[in-house]
Each structure stands twice: as C-alpha cells, then as structure tokens.
Amino acid sequence: MGPGYPLTALLAVGLAALLLVASAGWGYGLAGGLLARARAPRGLAPLVAVALGMGALSYAAFALALAGWLRPWALALVALAGVARAARRLPAEARAARRGWRRARGRRPALLAAPLARWAAALMLLALAGALVGAVLPEIEYDALWYHLGFPARYLAAGRFLPLPCEHIAPYPHQLELLYAYPLAAGLAPAAKLLHYALGLLAAVAAAWLAARHVGRRWALPAAALALLAPTYLWEMTTAYVELQLALACTLAAALVLEWRRTRRPALLGLAGLLLGLALATKHLAFLVLAPLAAYLLVAPAATAGAARPLRTRVADVVRLVLPALAVAAPWYARAWALTGNPLFPMFYGVLARLGVPMWRWDAAQDAAWNAVMRRFGDGRSWPVLLTLPWRMTWDDMRFAGSVGPAGLLFLPPAALLWRRLSGGVRLLALLTLAYVLVWASPFGSFQTRFLVPIVPVAAVVAAGGLAALGALLRALAWRRAWTLVQALVVLVLLVQVPPLVTFADWRLGWIPNVVHNVRPTPLLTALGLRPVDRYMRTWLESYPAARWIDAHVPATGRVVWFGEAAQYYMRQDAMMDYSECARPGVWRSAPGAEAEAWRRLRAAGVTHLAWDKTRTDLDPARFAIRSPVFLRDYAETVYEDRVIQVLRLR
Amino acid sequence: MPAPARRDRLVARLALAWLLATAVWYFLGTLWVRVTR
Numbered sequence: 001m002g003p004g005y006p007l008t009a010l011l012a013v014g015l016a017a018l019l020l021v022a023s024a025g026w027g028y029g030l031a032g033g034l035l036a037r038a039r040a041p042r043g044l045a046p047l048v049a050v051a052l053g054m055g056a057l058s059y060a061a062f063a064l065a066l067a068g069w070l071r072p073w074a075l076a077l078v079a080l081a082g083v084a085r086a087a088r089r090l091p092a093e094a095r096a097a098r099r100g101w102r103r104a105r106g107r108r109p110a111l112l113a114a115p116l117a118r119w120a121a122a123l124m125l126l127a128l129a130g131a132l133v134g135a136v137l138p139e140i141e142y143d144a145l146w147y148h149l150g151f152p153a154r155y156l157a158a159g160r161f162l163p164l165p166c167e168h169i170a171p172y173p174h175q176l177e178l179l180y181a182y183p184l185a186a187g188l189a190p191a192a193k194l195l196h197y198a199l200g201l202l203a204a205v206a207a208a209w210l211a212a213r214h215v216g217r218r219w220a221l222p223a224a225a226l227a228l229l230a231p232t233y234l235w236e237m238t239t240a241y242v243e244l245q246l247a248l249a250c251t252l253a254a255a256l257v258l259e260w261r262r263t264r265r266p267a268l269l270g271l272a273g274l275l276l277g278l279a280l281a282t283k284h285l286a287f288l289v290l291a292p293l294a295a296y297l298l299v300a301p302a303a304t305a306g307a308a309r310p311l312r313t314r315v316a317d318v319v320r321l322v323l324p325a326l327a328v329a330a331p332w333y334a335r336a337w338a339l340t341g342n343p344l345f346p347m348f349y350g351v352l353a354r355l356g357v358p359m360w361r362w363d364a365a366q367d368a369a370w371n372a373v374m375r376r377f378g379d380g381r382s383w384p385v386l387l388t389l390p391w392r393m394t395w396d397d398m399r400f401a402g403s404v405g406p407a408g409l410l411f412l413p414p415a416a417l418l419w420r421r422l423s424g425g426v427r428l429l430a431l432l433t434l435a436y437v438l439v440w441a442s443p444f445g446s447f448q449t450r451f452l453v454p455i456v457p458v459a460a461v462v463a464a465g466g467l468a469a470l471g472a473l474l475r476a477l478a479w480r481r482a483w484t485l486v487q488a489l490v491v492l493v494l495l496v497q498v499p500p501l502v503t504f505a506d507w508r509l510g511w512i513p514n515v516v517h518n519v520r521p522t523p524l525l526t527a528l529g530l531r532p533v534d535r536y537m538r539t540w541l542e543s544y545p546a547a548r549w550i551d552a553h554v555p556a557t558g559r560v561v562w563f564g565e566a567a568q569y570y571m572r573q574d575a576m577m578d579y580s581e582c583a584r585p586g587v588w589r590s591a592p593g594a595e596a597e598a599w600r601r602l603r604a605a606g607v608t609h610l611a612w613d614k615t616r617t618d619l620d621p622a623r624f625a626i627r628s629p630v631f632l633r634d635y636a637e638t639v640y641e642d643r644v645i646q647v648l649r650l651r
Numbered sequence: 652m653p654a655p656a657r658r659d660r661l662v663a664r665l666a667l668a669w670l671l672a673t674a675v676w677y678f679l680g681t682l683w684v685r686v687t688r
Binding site: 391394395406409410411413414417418470473474476477479482486489492504 | 659663666677
C-alpha cells in the first residue's frame with residue numbers, strides 16, 4: 001500500500017470481476033440443467049446462475065478447508081475452472097442477450113420513461129460511485145476485521161478449518177467468508193469488499209426485475225433505488241459484511257416462487273431452495289424468508305381457479321423448496337453441531353439445555369451474556385414501544401445501530417391502504433416483508449437495522465407497488481398536482497440518502513456519519529493515491545497502528561487479549577476480544593487484589609500480551625486486577641503505547 | 652382500472668395524509684433537531 005494504491009484498487013476490481021465470471025461459469029455449469037428445466041425468465045437466469053456459482057466457489061473452499069488444502073494454488077485452480085467454463089458458455093449467453101435486447105427495443109425506453117425513473121437512475125449512479133470508493137479501500141469495519149475477513153485469513157494461514165475455541169462466533173455458519181478466502185489468497189482484501197458490493201448491486205437489479213415484472217417497467221429503477229439507497233444497505237456495499245448475500249438470495253428466491261405461482265414448474269422451487277440454502281449457510285436470518293415462502297407453498301391455491309390442490313401436492317412443493325435449502329446449508333449446521341452440540345448454535349440454547357441435549361463450548365452464563373448483547377439494541381418490547389416501532393427505528397439510528405431511511409415508513413403503509421389495487425405478486429411480497437419484520441421484532445430477533453437488510457429489496461418492490469397504485473388512483477381522480485407532489489417526495493427521500501447528503505440524518509442522532517465515510521475528500525484522495533493509505537487507516541481505525549506493531553513485533557504464536565476496535569485481520573497473532581470466554585477469568589473475573597490469580601488465569605489461557613484501549617469509556621480500570629499498579633509493576637511490562645492502545649507483555 | 656368511487660377518494664386522501672404527516676414529522680423534525688441543538 002502507498003502511493004500505488006490506484007493500482008491495488010484496479011487489481012481488486014479486476015479480481016472481483018474475474019471471480020464473478022468464475023461464479024457465472026460454476027453457476028451455469030452446475031445448475032444449467034435446472035435453469036433450463038425451470039425456463040427461468042431471461043432477466044432472472046443470469047442473476048440466479050451467478051448467485052449459485054458464488055456458493056459453489058464457497059463450498060469448494062469448504063471442501064478444501066476440510067481436506068487441509070485451503071491454499072492459494074488450490075483456490076486459483078477452482079476459480080480458473082469456473083472462468084474456463086464461463087468462457088465456453090458466456091459467448092452464447094451474450095449473443096442471446098443481444099438478441100433479447102434488440103427484441104426489447106420498443107420496451108426499453110419504458111425503463112426511463114418517467115421523470116421519477118430518471119431521477120432514481122441518476123441518484124443511484126451517484127450512490128454507487130460513492131460506495132465504490134469505500135469498497136476499494138482497505139477494510140476498517142468491526143465485524144469484517146474480526147471475523148468476516150479475520151476467520152478466512154486464519155483458515156488460509158493454516159490451510160484448513162480451525163476450531164478457534166476462544167471465538168464464540170466461530171461455530172456460526174459462514175459460507176460467504178469462504179468466498180472471501182479467494183481474494184485473501186491473492187493478497188487483495190478489497191476484492192472481498194467488492195464481492196459484497198457486487199452482491200448489493202445484483203440484489204438491487206433483482207429488485208428492479210421484480211418491480212418490472214409485477215409493478216411495471218417504469219417502476220424498475222425507482223424500486224432498485226429505494227433498496228440501494230437505504231443507508232445501511234449502501235454502507236454494507238462498502239464493507240466485507242455478509243447481509244447482501246442474503247438480500248440477493250432471498251430476493252431471487254421470492255422472484256422464483258412468484259414465477260412458480262404462474263407456471264408451476266417444480267424446477268423453479270428447486271432453484272429457490274438452493275439459493276435459500278446458501279443464505280442459510282451465511283446467516284440464520286434466512287429462515288425468516290424460507291419459512292414464509294414454505295408456508296405460502298402450503299396454502300397456495302391451485303393454478304386454475306376452482307381446481308383442487310391436494311395436500312400431497314402441497315407438501316411435495318414445500319419439500320421441493322425446503323429440502324434443497326436444508327441440504328445446501330447442512331455442512332455448516334453439521335459443523336456447528338460437531339463444535340457445540342447445537343446445530344443452530346447459539347440459538348435455542350435454553351430449550352435444548354432443558355431437554356437435556358449435551359452441549360459444550362457454551363453455558364448458561366455465556367447464553368445470558370449473548371442474549372444481553374442482542375437485547376442491547378432498540379428500546380425493549382413493551383407494547384407502547386412495539387406500537388411505535390416504525391417511528392422509533394426510522395428516527396433513532398443510534399439505538400438500532402443503523403438506518404433504512406424514511407422510505408419504509410413513508411411508502412409501505414400506502415401500499416397497505418391500496419391493497420386491493422396491488423397485483424397478486426406484490427401482495428405476496430408484502431406478506432413476506434411483513435412476516436420477516438414481525439419475526440425481526442419478536443423476542444427471537446434483535447433490533448439491529450442491519451438484520452433488515454435481507455428483506456430491503458423485496459420491501460422496496462412493495463413500496464414501488466404501493467406508489468404505482470397510488471399514482472394510478474390519483475390519475476384516475478385527475479388529482480395531478482397531488483401525484484406530482486408524491487413523486488417529488490420520492491425524489492427528496494432518495495436525494496437525502498445519497499452519500500454526501502445522507503449526513504442530513506446526523507442532524508438527528510448521529511449513526512450515519514460514523515459509518516458512511518466513503519464520500520469525504522480523504523477516502524477519495526486515498527483511493528486515487530493522492531494521500532497515503534496509512535493516514536486513512538489511522539484516521540478511521542484508531543487501533544490500526546497497534547495492530548500493525550503487534551503483527552511486526554510479537555511472535556506469530558503470541559496470544560493477545562484485545563480491548564480495542566476490532567483489527568484482528570491486520571495481525572497474524574491470535575487476538576481474542578476482552579469478552580472472549582478464554583479471557584474472561586483473567587480479565588473480567590479478577591478484581592484488584594487478585595493480581596497473581598489474574599496472571600495465572602491469563603497464562604493458563606495461553607495469553608502472552610494485553611492490548612488495553614485507553615479511550616474506552618465503558619471500562620472502569622479500577623475493577624480489573626490487570627490494571628492495578630501491582631499488576632502493571634510485577635506481572636507485565638509495557639512494550640508499545642500510542643494515543644489509543646497500550647500493549648503489555650505478560651512477564 | 653375501475654372508475655374511482657367514493658371509497659377510492661377516501662383511500663387516496665388517507666394515503667396523501669399519511670405521506671404529508673410522515674414527511675413533515677421526519678424532515679421538519681430533523682431540521683428542528685439541527686436548529687435547536
């Protein structure tokens with residue numbers, strides 16, 4: 001990194017593009033037959049192929065990690081095989097796409113016919129450019145550095161899966177992280193961020209396709225813009241998190257189920273199931289989409305009005321969706337089972353414990369702590385709070401750790417009012433959104449806006465459907481000025497969410513400027529190579545210098561208790577969070593006076609260093625043995641210190 | 652598109668009222684916080 005950063009950025013873009021081509025190759029190679037049988041619509045099939053192909057790359061890495069061959073050369077071979085497959089298939093696809101494009105000439109202008117669509121397109125382009133700047137820069141976000149990139153980096157270093165006993169997150173499913181192993185193996189971490197960027201972009205395209213199909217072509221771009229410009233959605237496009245994989249898979253699965261509703265081709269359900277399986281292997285949240293879609297298949301009426309649909313058929317259709325989903329996700333849930341005794345780890349611990357299921361690596365105290373963390377967001381679940389939830393989550397982006405902007409609150413209720421004027425497809429998408437949000441708000445969920453990202457594209461199509469119905473009604477009533485005002489409001493909502501203006505939201509409570517950093521002058525100048533990358537990193541990740549120091553000066557076998565902002569990806573050493581179960585006895589359960597005990601406990605956990613964050617306001621040094629003068633004098637020595645982090649070596 | 656009935660006028664009015672009230676709450680509220688902070 002350095003003044004040559006634009007070259008790094010270009011290489012990362014090239015690698016991400018190559019991996020997308022490889023995904024298309026694998027997707028068509030493995031699911032080509034199913035796609036043909038499903039006769040998936042031409043606009044949808046390439047999206048499905050790429051989404052499935054990304055999963056194939058990830059599962060190839062899974063198999064390599066199991067075999068102990070998770071090495072750069074092996075990953076390169078897998079990716080190149082996909083590229084070779086794509087090279088044979090893509091020319092035919094491109095010719096077909098050109099033919100389709102020529103045939104659709106008459107319909108094409110409809111996409112941009114309305115002024116609203118042109119505004120949406122322009123604002124989306126601005127937002128995409130802004131997010132791209134963030135995506136090509138080195139990673140700075142917490143979960144990405146801790147595990148989304150941190151875990152695959154450690155697996156790569158070892159050439160295989162590691163049980164990582166000090167990381168409570170390690171047994172969770174994390175298939176997208178194994179896709180990130182490809183860019184990491186090439187030494188180009190920003191390409192992992194760009195893959196997540198691509199997932200967000202493809203999910204917005206899927207929303208556009210759904211809107212074109214079920215609302216009308218002129219609503220394709222506004223629907224995509226409503227999804228893409230939701231602040232947390234756009235922020236996710238700048239970082240190697242995972243929710244946008246769910247957004248793509250769930251939106252495509254919903255689209256395929258709606259196609260099934262029309263054609264009843266079973267292969268469509270199989271494809272939807274495979275996609276949802278990949279989503280389940282990324283994050284448990286995908287159950288919130290799988291369950292409602294399965295329920296719909298159970299109650300859906302027969303294709304021809306008045307005809308009966310026997311129970312056997314209904315169950316068979318559910319199985320066609322659910323079985324591939326569970327089969328695809330199974331390796332990750334089997335891994336969680338092997339590591340913890342609970343395939344859905346860490347969920348349902350209390351229930352399983354009461355049933356006497358043997359479990360390890362987790363106990364009632366850890367479960368309580370985890371639940372407390374999940375409950376930290378939002379304002380609780382009293383009835384007055386739940387009834388005012390839509391306003392609270394729109395307003396208070398700090399309490400909900402993110403923002404979906406005002407679009408949902410503004411435009412979803414009109415869709416409910418105009419229910420009778422919505423198409424059947426949009427109504428089903430609305431019910432899917434409702435089911436998802438209800439479970440999100442239930443005691444099974446956590447009030448984190450980020451957890452809503454998977455349903456954002458579908459919700460955007462519902463909002464577009466409601467707006468289209470309102471527009472039709474207002475035109476029928478000849479209330480033209482009202483309709484102009486509504487469209488102006490849509491543009492205003494989109495406008496205030498475009499990155500330079502999204503700080504408008506900070507005027508309220510201030511979550512957004514903390515994270516939507518990528519359009520300020522510094523990141524742009526950094527991406528262009530006009531400012532040193534090091535300076536960018538020091539500004540946006542205060543623990544970065546200490547992480548780099550540890551990486552350079554502590555033996556690779558060292559084990560650090562880390563109190564700072566997550567920066568694990570920048571250290572080779574095993575850096576566990578201060579709240580890790582391995583660190584707790586020596587850190588949180590050792591009060592002043594028990595210095596010798598604290599030292600023994602830390603040593604027993606293999607700890608060699610402590611990295612104390614001097615800026616954390618939630619830590620009272622007076623409660624820790626490791627911060628007492630006795631400990632600092634007799635049991636440890638300071639080996640590094642900057643404005644934020646003090647690194648101590650245990651004697 | 653069926654011809655608008657009285658019910659449709661009511662629905663349209665309700666939808667517009669919702670949009671207006673929510674937009675005022677959100678945008679003016681945000682400006683208000685900015686001005687008073």
